[in-house]
Amino acid sequence: MKFAYLALALLVMTPGALASNKPDPASDLKAFQGYFLKRFPKIPLAAYVNGPYDFSKSERAQWKQIMEFPPYQFALDHGRKLFEAKFPNGKSYAACFPHGGIGIAQNYPMFDPKTGRVVTLGIAVNRCRVANGLGKLKLTTGPMADILAYMTDTSRGKTIDVTVPDNPKALAAYQAGKQYFYSRRGQLNFSCASCHVQAAGMHLRGNVLAPALGITASFPLYRSKWGNMGTLVRRFIGCNKKVRSVPDKPDSAAYRDLAYFLTSMSDGLPIAGPGARP
Amino acid sequence: MKSLAIALVLGFLPVAALAATKADIEAGRKIATTTSLGNCDACHMFAGADEAGNIGPELKDVKTMIPDRKIFYAIIYDEPARNPRTLMxxxxxxAILTPKQINDVIDFMYTK
Amino acid sequence: MKPIVAILIALALPAAASAAGATKASAAREIALAKPKLRVAASMNDQWTPTVAALKQAETAERKGDFATAQAKAMRARKLAELSIAQAMQQKKLWVNEVPR
Structure with a gap:
């Protein structure tokens, strides 16, 4: 143990090691996107927001049919009503966000230098509620998913831009999210990357595993298996349970950081949410 | 700890290798196709699997694929020890399956 | 001192493992041994759902006076917690191997 500390101290003191150990989101992004583009040369970068539908003709055909009457339409309309409704104090969500909350989803999750933490769009909505004397909404489904569906819809087609600022706490959050993404966990010993990088596009039973690239772009989404809307954090919880790992709390640092890393890996892709999945 | 595991592995092998009964094979089939147990068909195609996945290799003519039962046992017991990049x-x-359950799965897969 | 304790525990284990010999005291002891391991696993952010389930089953069985089941499930919970701790420790080094380059 003592030796480990000594080794760590030596590493930290070596300038070269320090430079190579500092998180480098820009080169990570290049390697991450490059990996998928090289592995699936027929799929253009922007098409990754289609997730499993790039890999299964039958699912894609079904999806096209479903999208004639999008299953998230009801949530979208409801979300708009909720978003535009006045709080008891006369204010509304719009006052809490730049541009009145319209067309900003592509910039979330965002690092908040004041608290030193990552803020997802859902957590920002809850902050707004608390600031206006209201209680927090559940971050996984229900009214929150509907509000996020509306806000995300106003960003549809806009380019995801989650740039990690050169701030030690932001970089630490990014790095923590990255480590979470690649760490195997649960009794079944899977990492997020096991399924969504290594086995991307393959079949787990009848389901195509969506590539991690572009995966955040369609959230929140209507999942037929759920029968309703769900946010990205709902999916995190589901994946954790599937590998037999106790999920984190929806507003935990672990999930904030994971969303931060994962979304930043889709920088440059268009927002495609709300979405629909099997 | 490791030697204990090895002893356990070795201890179980000859017993199961003696003769696979119909009951063993049926137990293995059940384990291989039950989500909460082996869930083999989530990733592997094999005859009789329903909506099988394709993450792992297809299990066909398994006796030729993995003739050595000890190796087959090691693959199911702890494939990451043999191949760190594996998804298995x-x-x-x-402790997802017991040694007896692993042996049942082997008996079943050797009929494929 | 420590090795002696470890040997004593190791010697005690086979006896404890036989559920037939389980008593109210031995079941309670196994549950008490499992709990700190679960806390460590949780603190490493790698608790397994079957671990939590096994401890819950142990506590339910204990309340019902089924000490054999309580003891066996507590031992399983501890084993699984130890496995998850080992996994979390290994992953601190191994996770980098999964990063695409």
Whole structure:
């Protein structure tokens, strides 16, 4: 143990090691996107927001049919009503966000230098509620998913831009999210990357595993298996349970950081949410 | 700990290798196709699997594929120890299946 | 001192493992041994759902006076917690191997 500390101290003191150990989101992004583009040369970068539908003709055909009457339409309309409704104090969500909350989803999750933490769009909505004397909404489904569906819809087609600022706490959050993404966990010993990088596009039973690239772009989404809307954090919880790992709390640092890393890996892709999945 | 695991592995092998009964094979089939147990068909195609996945290799003519039962046991028990990049869960090491259950799965797969 | 304790525990284990010999005291002891391991696993952010389930089953069985089941499930919970701790420790080094380059 003592030796480990000594080794760590030596590493930290070596300038070269320090430079190579500092998180480098820009080169990570290049390697991450490059990996998928090289592995699936027929799929253009922007098409990754289609997730499993790039890999299964039958699912894609079904999806096209479903999208004639999008299953998230009801949530979208409801979300708009909720978003535009006045709080008891006369204010509304719009006052809490730049541009009145319209067309900003592509910039979330965002690092908040004041608290030193990552803020997802859902957590920002809850902050707004608390600031206006209201209680927090559940971050996984229900009214929150509907509000996020509306806000995300106003960003549809806009380019995801989650740039990690050169701030030690932001970089630490990014790095923590990255480590979470690649760490195997649960009794079944899977990492997020096991399924969504290594086995991307393959079949787990009848389901195509969506590539991690572009995966955040369609959230929140209507999942037929759920029968309703769900946010990205709902999916995190589901994946954790599937590998037999106790999920984190929806507003935990672990999930904030994971969303931060994962979304930043889709920088440059268009927002495609709300979405629909099997 | 490791030697204990090895002893356990070795201890179970000859017994199961003696003769696979119909009951063993049927138990193995059940384990291989039950989500909460082996869930083999989530990733592997094999005859009789329903909506099988394709993450792992197809299990066909398994006796030729893995003639050595000890190696087959090791693959199911702890494939990451043999191949760190594998996606196959360490069914024995992580106590997902018991040694008896692993042997039943082997008996079943050897009929494929 | 420590090795002696470890040997004593190791010697005690086979006896404890036989559920037939389980008593109210031995079941309670196994549950008490499992709990700190679960806390460590949780603190490493790698608790397994079957671990939590096994401890819950142990406590339910204990309340019902089924000490054999309580003891066996507590031992399983501890084993699984230890496995998850080992996994979390290994992953601190191994996770980098999964990063695409």
């Amino acid at each position: 869960p360490p069914f024995g090491r992580n």
